[in-house]
Amino acid sequence: MTADDSFDRLNDDDYPAYTMGRAAEMLGTTQGFLRAVGEARLITPLRSTGGHRRYSRYQLRIAARARELVDHGTPVEAACRIVILEDQLEEAQRINAEHQRRAAGTPTAVS
Incomplete structure (x- = not known):
């Protein structure tokens, strides 16, 4: 793995870079809150090889909204x-806008 690969992962919103303690600290909440939103199936942290919970930036944004x-x-x-x-509403609106652009003949951006 190169240094560029490591940097790219840190820019990836889905990369599970944060421990439970760091995630709770960043959100200004408790580890219990993160467990609660996990139990409510809002977010599912990935597990490290040692079994520790790891959170991505995307998951932290979702947890912050719940908080x-x-x-x-x-x-x-x-x-x-x-x-x-x-x-779900945001995703449906994005899909609807995409369909409207296609129907209007406007080229779409490549993801």
């Missing part, structure tokens, strides 16, 4: 359902 809702009084399970629905 925002919880901080405003929403129960954890409900907050997780809301975040999942928001994510």
Whole structure:
């Protein structure tokens, strides 16, 4: 593995770069909160070879949104359902916009 490969992984939103302790610290929450959103199936951390939970930046953004809702009084399970629905809505809107561009004959960007 080259230094460029390591740098590319750090720029990857899906690369599980953060330990549970670091993730909780970054979110200003507890490890228990991260376990709770995991149990509610909002995020599923990857496991290191030693069995430790690892989180990606994408997962931390999702957990941060759930924490925002919880901080405003929403129960954890409900907050997780809301975040999942928001994510599904965003994806549906993206797909709809893509279909509209295709129907209009506008070239789409390559992902």
